[in-house]
Amino acid sequence: MAALGRKVLAWRRLPPPAWASAAERTPPPAAGLRRRTAASRGGGREEPCGVGPGGRPSADAAPSPLDRVAGSLLDMGFAEAQVRELLGLQPAASPQQLLDVVSEFMLLGVDPGPVCVALRKSPQLLKLPVPRVRKRSAYLRRLGLAEGKLKRVLHCCPEVFTMHQQHVEGVVGVLKGKCLFSAEQVTEILHRCPQVLREDPGDLEYKFQYAYFRMGIKHLDIVRSDFLQYSVTKIKQRHTYLERLGRYQTPDKKGQTQIPNPLLKDVLRVSEAEFLARTACSSAEEFEVFKKLLAREEEEVSESGDEDGDEGEGEEGEQQR
Template identity: 50%
Template sequence: MRGLELGRFCGQILQKQSFVSLACHCIQFSPLSASPVSFRCSLLHLGCRSTGTSSSEQSEVNLTPNNSKAESNESTQKLLEILATSPAEQQRPSDMGHLKKVADSFFNMGFSPAQMMQLFTLQPSIAPQSRLAVISELLLLGLSIDSTLKILQKHPEVLKLSAKHLKDRGDVLRRLGFKEGSLDHVAFHYPSIFILPHKRIQAVEHLLREKCLFTVQQVSKILQTCPNILLEDLDYLECKFQFAYFRMGVKQRAIVKAGYFQASLAEIKNRVIFLERLGLYQTPDKKGQTQIVNPKLKRIIRASESDFVTNIACSSIEEYEIFKQLLAREEEQRWKHEALKVELLDLESDGEESDTE
């Protein structure tokens, strides 16, 4: 009886371990001379599952091959086909080895296959190497891949810029106080910042420094929180500042702290004049004194319309809407009156010149 049980036990062991001899036969190496690493790699090649037991522990290792490399190679191959058939490559015989290096560079920078396909549909006439240089420079400025893609989607002409131009623009923005995080935020929401003429940026900086008398730190804060002013008309920007400074009596520090330039001048005027006519706002005198306590600038411009009307103006939406319509008519009549005065002055000057002649 013992012999029969022993025979069955040996048969079970041989049945369970039969894959080892099969693996050795297929890989053609001696199990005695093979290292555990080479044996494991061979099993990986065969897609086998190895199970070993010992007196102290039992472990199971899943040796199923990883398909990520195969998927990456497939994506690279598709990208190479797109690059090889692009207009830039049709102008000369395509070098697949060169194109593969470009594709690998994008993979190494963190672009997914889908992002790379999307990227190479923009400005297809641009050579892959030039495209790589521009995008590398954008990433070196501290931009994320998402911000870089958004910039290029909104303004694909950025791909035509030189790497030197982007580097110089980055130096200008850093001088204005844009660090990596703030630069990424600005580039994501206002991607045209990279194609603005340098003179335009200088003009805005000059206006804020020389005419509005903001400090260097205040200019940096304004541009970081309100980068849209780089796209606004300079006269409009100056009028917006003058309304806060002269009409509202608010100084530079409070203007910056309130994020004043984020709001439109029309909405600011509507709210301030509405409060004035309700007796809830008063322009300070030369000493900065008022007979009432004015609401803070930040509350006036940052509150939602319903919150402004209800909690600050203590009025109703219907009354505020009627006021805005009446104020618009007043503005229109004022502009017509100003235009008529200018026209009369021009006629008078023309008459004087004719009498002199």
């Protein structure tokens, strides 16, 4: 890993080509790696244009900036097909920009495969200024998301690099300050449930409060069960249904219940059919009716709260007058 890091740092220092003056002479990405057939009587072995055996520039052709970047990507461990894909993702971005962004991911310990997946999902990453990518990389390292841990984050939430810093800090701030997770637990949550980065910090806090106060789940169990990756709707539907069936109880102040609550994995991690058959012991028809009733109840509560708020404002207005 250390040797690869030194190579990446060396590749990042490649001199940027004069794209403005060479724009007309520089072939498009697909042409830069276009295969040609060597002239031979028995048919030829296909090689990339300007690239000799092993993916290196041929001795009789001066490597173009595109070939130099392609060679660097090959040296990093990318397959030729992956190099072709990367160079074709964002034609508007210069190959040097591509190399700089990929180098940052490699320095974080992300393998070539996950890098390709992340850039395929979010090719707009290639438009980011390199200093911004480096700044976000440094922030993620401080959160403990490096040395391979970023692999899952990039796979599930590649937009972590395009999000506003204020939003990311808001999510982390809620997990640490409002939910009181330790720094190690926050790292584990972001590693196991990268989807939380997309959530509104207020909604994330509500989800934690529901788990902690309504369901009686402690911090360690919230982390280990990947609880925060599930939607509030799914959580409330299944928990409330079990509660009304008498199959789930909120623990008392001592953490005790009169009945054994089902394991969280049997409540949330399973499919709806398995949840109904093994945990709720109920039919799909009954559960569908319940979900409609629960949605109506929540709607009525929401409307009642709005009306109370309006009345409060009216009373306050009257008092001011």
